[in-house]
Amino acid sequence: MAAPGDEFTFPRTGMSLRNRTVLAAMTNKQSNPDGTLSDAEINWLLRRAEGDFGIITTAASHVTAGGQGWAGEMGVWGDHQIPGLTRLAKGIRERGALSLAQIFHGGMRAPEDLTGQQPVSASENPCTEAHCGHSRGLSSEEIQGLIKSFGDAAVRCVEAGFDGVELHGAHGYLICQFLGEGTNRREDEWGGDIESRARFLLRIIEEVKSRVPDDFLIGVRISPEYPKIGVRIEDSLTLSELLVESGIDFLHISCWDCFIPSSEYPDDPRMITEWFTEFLSSRIPIISTGAIWDSSDAQAVMDQGADLIGVARVGIAHADWAAQVSNPDYTPARPPFTAEHLAVQALSEPFIEYMRNWKGFVE
Numbered sequence: 322m323a324a325p326g327d328e329f330t331f332p333r334t335g336m337s338l339r340n341r342t343v344l345a346a347m348t349n350k351q352s353n354p355d356g357t358l359s360d361a362e363i364n365w366l367l368r369r370a371e372g373d374f375g376i377i378t379t380a381a382s383h384v385t386a387g388g389q390g391w392a393g394e395m396g397v398w399g400d401h402q403i404p405g406l407t408r409l410a411k412g413i414r415e416r417g418a419l420s421l422a423q424i425f426h427g428g429m430r431a432p433e434d435l436t437g438q439q440p441v442s443a444s445e446n447p448c449t450e451a452h453c454g455h456s457r458g459l460s461s462e463e464i465q466g467l468i469k470s471f472g473d474a475a476v477r478c479v480e481a482g483f484d485g486v487e488l489h490g491a492h493g494y495l496i497c498q499f500l501g502e503g504t505n506r507r508e509d510e511w512g513g514d515i516e517s518r519a520r521f522l523l524r525i526i527e528e529v530k531s532r533v534p535d536d537f538l539i540g541v542r543i544s545p546e547y548p549k550i551g552v553r554i555e556d557s558l559t560l561s562e563l564l565v566e567s568g569i570d571f572l573h574i575s576c577w578d579c580f581i582p583s584s585e586y587p588d589d590p591r592m593i594t595e596w597f598t599e600f601l602s603s604r605i606p607i608i609s610t611g612a613i614w615d616s617s618d619a620q621a622v623m624d625q626g627a628d629l630i631g632v633a634r635v636g637i638a639h640a641d642w643a644a645q646v647s648n649p650d651y652t653p654a655r656p657p658f659t660a661e662h663l664a665v666q667a668l669s670e671p672f673i674e675y676m677r678n679w680k681g682f683v684e
């Protein structure tokens with residue numbers, strides 16, 4: 322099995338990574354109201370590129386103004402955002418990491434009080450949880466328009482100098498709402514079995530592929546299970562097969578905890594990553610993320626068959642995590658962290674405030 326410090330090459334593009342570590346997408350609420358990047362947001366990511374991460378992923382960034390999920394979110398929906406994106410992509414490259422922009426649309430989780438528009442989704446979805454609105458179902462024309470918006474956003478990322486995009490199909494946002502049988506009850510070509518529910522995502526991939534250069538990375542992040550809206554592990558395996566056939570460069574599985582079994586099959590001894598690594602048997606590079614903290618966690622997930630390992634919270638607390646994880650004895654301090662410690666790790670005040678929402682993270 323490979324180790325976290327090993328180099329890696331993406332087979333299709335031949336693009337190389339200095340190690341197997343990925344800073345997973347992290348919303349940090351630091352972007353300007355027009356979706357442009359702030360200096361604070363650029364600094365926090367560049368500091369992790371300096372800390373030796375192989376890949377730096379941006380926060381989820383919306384492809385249309387109406388797809389914004391929360392305040393302070395970065396956007397890729399307008400050309401006015403390109404100069405900031407260019408500064409970020411250039412800085413990441415200068416520090417030796419590869420850059421991915423995570424692009425998405427909030428769907429029913431793009432609140433009207435933020436966007437001024439009624440939320441949209443695969444179907445009409447009444448919803449009462451926070452960040453959720455009573456959505457209306459999209460028309461076929463609107464679906465085609467959104468697919469094009471994903472393509473437009475990817476082209477902006479190319480212009481800005483990013484190495485690739487990660488299509489955010491996880492965590493209950495619009496692409497995930499199409500995948501979930503609970504939120505997608507359409508009776509046209511965009512709904513039905515998993516092949517049909519995946520059509521929106523597959524068309525986005527086609528659109529992006531047709532408009533970006535050959536060496537631009539395209540990956541997809543999914544939630545293997547998201548019972549709340551009807552995303553089930555068997556469907557996710559079928560989806561992963563369709564994604565392999567679509568010719569993307571990587572599949573990112575968002576496990577939240579890589580060390581627990583499937584919630585649907587708790588008696589199956591396999592961890593969620595292993596369901597995919599066994600099923601796909603090395604046909605596509607896999608990133609897996611969730612509850613990796615020290616070097617033995619990192620190695621364990623590689624031993625489950627992941628090609629690359631993603632981290633979020635430990636990368637907030639320890640900017641140099643990637644530089645140290647090859648040391649088998651590396652056991653970075655765990656939460657809670659003081660605001661002073663987080664400031665030294667290049668977090669701005671608004672980001673530290675936001676992290677207070679993550680139970681037990683800030684002292």
Ligand SMILES: Cc1cc2nc3c(=O)[nH]c(=O)nc-3n(C[C@H](O)[C@H](O)[C@H](O)COP(=O)(O)O)c2cc1C
Binds near residue numbers: 345349576613679
């Ligand atoms: C502050 C914060 C913001 C996050 N924002 C995003 C996001 O924008 N997009 C996304 O796909 N996941 C997001 N996540 C989920 C992480 O990418 C990751 O999957 C999750 O935190 C589990 O990894 P960890 O145990 O290493 O933190 C976020 C997580 C945190 C802690």
